[in-house]
Amino acid sequence: MKEDLLKYLVCPDCRTPLALSSVLKTEGEEIMEGSLGCPRCSVSFPVRGGVPRILAGNEYRLKEETKNRFAFSWKKFSDIYEDPKDFLDWIHPKTRDFFKDRVVLDAGCGSGQHAVFASEFGAREVVAFDLSPAVDVAFRHSRTKDNVHVVQADMYRLPFKSDYDFLYCIGVLQHLPDTKEGFRRLRSLLKPGGWMSVWVYGYEGAWFIRRIVDPARKFVMSRLPLPAILSLSFLLTAILYFLAKVVYGPLSRFRPAKHLSRRLPLGDYLSYMSAFNFTYLFNCVFDQLIAPITQYFKEEEVRGWFENAGLKDIGLTRRNNISWRATGRNPG
Numbered sequence: 001m002k003e004d005l006l007k008y009l010v011c012p013d014c015r016t017p018l019a020l021s022s023v024l025k026t027e028g029e030e031i032m033e034g035s036l037g038c039p040r041c042s043v044s045f046p047v048r049g050g051v052p053r054i055l056a057g058n059e060y061r062l063k064e065e066t067k068n069r070f071a072f073s074w075k076k077f078s079d080i081y082e083d084p085k086d087f088l089d090w091i092h093p094k095t096r097d098f099f100k101d102r103v104v105l106d107a108g109c110g111s112g113q114h115a116v117f118a119s120e121f122g123a124r125e126v127v128a129f130d131l132s133p134a135v136d137v138a139f140r141h142s143r144t145k146d147n148v149h150v151v152q153a154d155m156y157r158l159p160f161k162s163d164y165d166f167l168y169c170i171g172v173l174q175h176l177p178d179t180k181e182g183f184r185r186l187r188s189l190l191k192p193g194g195w196m197s198v199w200v201y202g203y204e205g206a207w208f209i210r211r212i213v214d215p216a217r218k219f220v221m222s223r224l225p226l227p228a229i230l231s232l233s234f235l236l237t238a239i240l241y242f243l244a245k246v247v248y249g250p251l252s253r254f255r256p257a258k259h260l261s262r263r264l265p266l267g268d269y270l271s272y273m274s275a276f277n278f279t280y281l282f283n284c285v286f287d288q289l290i291a292p293i294t295q296y297f298k299e300e301e302v303r304g305w306f307e308n309a310g311l312k313d314i315g316l317t318r319r320n321n322i323s324w325r326a327t328g329r330n331p332g
C-alpha cells in the first residue's frame with residue numbers, strides 16, 4: 001500500500017478518514033505490513049502483503065463461498081490478459097482517451113489487469129478493490145504502477161470517499177445477493193459529473209445459459225470440489241473452443257452465412273470468442289460455473305438502476321446478445 005492511498009480511504013462505518021496506526025515492514029514506497037485505524041471508532045484494519053484488508057462485518061449467505069471460489073479462480077488464471085480488447089468492449093462506448101487524468105475506481109477488480117490498463121490509458125489514479133484474496137494477484141500485477149492502489153473490501157461496506165470521476169464494475173453485480181443495493185452503494189462514490197459503467201449478464205437471449213448451464217451450476221457444480229469443476233470446465237471449454245474456431249468464427253466471417261451463426265445457441269458470443277485463446281475461454285467457462293450466486297437481468301431492470309439512482313445520459317447496449325453494458329453520469 002502506498003501512503004498516497006490514504007487520501008481515498010474512510011472508515012466504512014463512520015466515514016472518518018483512516019490513518020496509519022503502524023508500519024511494520026516496507027519495500028520501497030509500499031507499506032507491506034502494518035495497520036490502519038479509524039480515530040473515531042477505534043477499529044483497526046490490517047495491511048498484509050501490501051494490501052489493506054478492510055473487511056470485517058456485513059456477512060451474507062454464500063459470501064465466504066464467493067470469496068473462496070473467486071480467489072481460487074484468479075490464482076489459477078492470474079496471467080490470462082494480453083491486450084485490453086475485451087476490457088474496452090465491456091466499457092463501450094468509453095474509450096482509452098476517456099481515462100485521461102481521471103480518478104478511477106475498479107469495483108470487483110479480480111486479477112487487477114483492468115486497473116493496469118486504466119493506468120496505462122492515462123488515469124490520474126486508480127483504486128481497485130475486491131472481496132476475495134484475488135487482491136494478492138491484483139497487487140502483484142499493479143505493483144510497478146505508481147498510481148494504482150489495491151484494497152480488499154466488500155461492495156456492501158465501502159471504505160472509500162466519494163471522489164471518483166469514473167467507476168466501472170465488470171461482471172460483479174450479478175454475483176451479489178442484492179444487486180440494487182450494491183449499485184446504490186457504488187453510485188454514492190461518484191463525484192458530481194462522474195461516470196459509472198457496468199457490465200452484467202442479460203436475461204434476454206441467454207436461454208441456453210439460463211436453462212442448461214445455470215441449473216448445472218446450481219445443482220451439480222455447487223456440490224463438487226473446485227479441482228473437479230476445473231476438470232469439467234476444461235472438457236467443456238475444449239468443445240466450445242473447437243466450435244468457436246471451426247464453426248462459429250468462420251461462419252460469422254463468411255458474409256452469406258453470418259445470419260446462420262447468429263441463430264445457433266450462443267451464436268454472437270462464440271463468434272466473438274473465436275478471436276480469443278483457449279485459456280481466456282477456459283477462465284470464462286470456469287467463472288460461469290463456480291460462482292455461488294449468479295443473476296440474469298432484463299434490460300428494464302438495468303435501466304431502472306441508473307434511472308432510480310438519478311444518473312443522466314444513460315447509455316445501454318446489448319453485448320454479444322447475452323449481456324448488458326450500461327453507463328450513466330452523476331449530474332451532481
Ligand SMILES: C[S@@+](CC[C@H](N)C(=O)[O-])C[C@H]1O[C@@H](n2cnc3c(N)ncnc32)[C@H](O)[C@@H]1O
Pocket residue numbers: 066067070071107108109110111129130131132134153154155156169170171172175176287
Ligand atoms: C467474474 S469476477 C470479475 C472480476 C473483474 N471485474 C473482471 O472483469 O475481470 C467477479 C469478481 O467480483 C468479486 N466480488 C464478488 N462479490 C463481491 C463483493 N461483495 N464485494 C467486492 N467484490 C466482490 C469476486 O471476488 C470476483 O473477483
